[in-house]
Amino acid sequence: MQIRIIFIFILFTTGIIGQNIQSIQLRPLQENNYSAIVPLGTVLELSFDDLENDGKEYQYKIEHMTHDWQKSRMLSSQYIDGFDENSIINVTNSFNTFQSYTHYAVRIPNINTVITKSGNYLLSVVNYDTDEVVFTRRFVLFENMATIGVAVSRSRNAKTLSSQQTVELSINHPNIRINNPAQEVHVVLLKNENWNETITDLQPTFFMANQLKYTYANKTNFWGGNEYLNFDSKLIRNKSINIVKIEMQDIFHHYLYPFTFDENRTYRYNPDINGQFVIRTLEGNDANTEADYAMMHFTLYAAKPFDEKEVYVYGAFNNFEIEDDAKMEYDFEDNSYKANLLFKQGFYNYTFATVDKYNQVNTNEVNGTFFETENEYTAIIYFKPFGGLYDSVIGIGKGFFNQDR
Incomplete structure (x- = not known):
C-alpha cells in the first residue's frame, strides 16, 4: 500500500496571485461553514478583493x-448545463476604508x-485582458449514495503515541454494486480542509456484504x-x-503578541x-466592502535561527x-x-x-504536535465503475478527535 502525505512535499507558490489579490474565500452560504466539500446542488460563493481597485474584468472557469486532481476526460457539456467560463459581474468598491x-x-x-455531476472541481479565476490564471481553488461535490463512518483515536504506535492520531473508516453501500474495490474505489483522508495534508491510495482491510472497512494500525x-494561534482585528x-x-x-x-518557541512545549x-478565518468588522454594516485592511x-x-x-x-x-x-x-x-502581512479585518487562525x-x-516544528489536538478529518469516497467515464463522489464522512477515547 502506498501512503501519500502531500503535505510534506507541498509546492511553493510562484507569486501568481501577487499582492493585489487578497481575502479569497470559497464557501457555502451557511454561517460558520468553511468547507468547500458540499452536496451536489449546494450554492458556493467565491469572493476576493483586488487592491489595485482599477475595475479589472475577471472570469471564472x-x-x-x-x-487525484488531474483533468478528467469529460467535455464541459457533460458536467455543466450552461457555460463553464463566465464573467464575474458582482463587483463593488470599498466604502470609507483607508485601503481602497x-x-x-x-x-x-x-x-x-x-453543475450536474459529482466529483472534484478546479475553479480558476482568469484576468480577461491578459488571459492569465490569477488563482485557483478546489471544491468537491458529493452525492449521498453511501454511508461513511469515520472514527478518530490516539495512535496505537508506541513511538507516536503522544503525537499522532489514527483515522479508521467504513463504507456502507447497499445500493451500489462494487465488483472490484481495488480498482473502482478511491479514498482520500483530508485533515482540517487542508489539501496539503492528505492520505491516499488506501485499500480496504475487510470486505463484507455491502461494506468496506479501512482499519489500519x-x-x-x-x-x-x-491548536492554531489567532487574532481578531474586527x-x-x-x-x-x-x-x-x-x-x-x-x-x-497592528502588532500581535509575540510567540516564543519552546522545544519542550x-x-x-x-x-x-x-486554521480558517472569518471576515468581519464592528465599524460597518457590510464586511465585504466596509472592512478595512491592516498590516499585521x-x-x-527563537534563541537562534532554525538550522538551514x-x-x-x-x-x-x-490557502495553506x-x-x-x-x-x-x-x-x-x-x-x-x-x-508583516496585510489582512482584511476579521478573526484569523494561523501557525508557523x-x-x-x-x-x-x-x-x-515550531508549535509542536500532540495527540490531544482537536482536528477534523474528512473521508472522501470516489467511485468509478469499470468502463465509467469519471470519478463520482458517492459520499463523505466526518470524524473528530475525542480525548475521552
Missing part, C-alpha cells in the same frame, strides 16, 4: 477533475452555470499538530484579541477554527501554501523572526511552518 479595493463575488451554481496516522482603531499595539501610518498597523487546549506584525522569538530552514506564517488565509509574502526574517538584535533546503514543509 470550472473544470472537472479526477480523484474592489470586491468581486460570484455564486455557483447560477443562472449561467449549473499505522498507515492512516496523521500528526496531531497543535476593531481597526482599537485593540482586540491578541493585538498588543496599534499604529496609524498610511493604513493601520506541552499541549494546552485553546479552541480554534482549524508577527513576531516569533526558513520560517513562514501559515493558514487558510493563504508557502508564499514569499509570508516569509519571516530573523532579527539578530532581539533573537526573533518577524513578518518551517521549510528546509529540500522544500519539505513542517507545520509542527
Whole structure:
C-alpha cells in the first residue's frame, strides 16, 4: 500500500496571485461553514478583493477533475448545463476604508452555470485582458449514495503515541454494486480542509456484504499538530484579541503578541477554527466592502535561527501554501523572526511552518504536535465503475478527535 502525505512535499507558490489579490474565500452560504466539500446542488460563493481597485474584468472557469486532481476526460457539456467560463459581474468598491479595493463575488451554481455531476472541481479565476490564471481553488461535490463512518483515536504506535492520531473508516453501500474495490474505489483522508495534508491510495482491510472497512494500525496516522494561534482585528482603531499595539501610518498597523518557541512545549487546549478565518468588522454594516485592511506584525522569538530552514506564517488565509509574502526574517538584535502581512479585518487562525533546503514543509516544528489536538478529518469516497467515464463522489464522512477515547 502506498501512503501519500502531500503535505510534506507541498509546492511553493510562484507569486501568481501577487499582492493585489487578497481575502479569497470559497464557501457555502451557511454561517460558520468553511468547507468547500458540499452536496451536489449546494450554492458556493467565491469572493476576493483586488487592491489595485482599477475595475479589472475577471472570469471564472470550472473544470472537472479526477480523484487525484488531474483533468478528467469529460467535455464541459457533460458536467455543466450552461457555460463553464463566465464573467464575474458582482463587483463593488470599498466604502470609507483607508485601503481602497474592489470586491468581486460570484455564486455557483447560477443562472449561467449549473453543475450536474459529482466529483472534484478546479475553479480558476482568469484576468480577461491578459488571459492569465490569477488563482485557483478546489471544491468537491458529493452525492449521498453511501454511508461513511469515520472514527478518530490516539495512535496505537508506541513511538507516536503522544503525537499522532489514527483515522479508521467504513463504507456502507447497499445500493451500489462494487465488483472490484481495488480498482473502482478511491479514498482520500483530508485533515482540517487542508489539501496539503492528505492520505491516499488506501485499500480496504475487510470486505463484507455491502461494506468496506479501512482499519489500519499505522498507515492512516496523521500528526496531531497543535491548536492554531489567532487574532481578531474586527476593531481597526482599537485593540482586540491578541493585538498588543496599534499604529496609524498610511493604513493601520497592528502588532500581535509575540510567540516564543519552546522545544519542550506541552499541549494546552485553546479552541480554534482549524486554521480558517472569518471576515468581519464592528465599524460597518457590510464586511465585504466596509472592512478595512491592516498590516499585521508577527513576531516569533527563537534563541537562534532554525538550522538551514526558513520560517513562514501559515493558514487558510493563504490557502495553506508557502508564499514569499509570508516569509519571516530573523532579527539578530532581539533573537526573533518577524513578518508583516496585510489582512482584511476579521478573526484569523494561523501557525508557523518551517521549510528546509529540500522544500519539505513542517507545520509542527515550531508549535509542536500532540495527540490531544482537536482536528477534523474528512473521508472522501470516489467511485468509478469499470468502463465509467469519471470519478463520482458517492459520499463523505466526518470524524473528530475525542480525548475521552
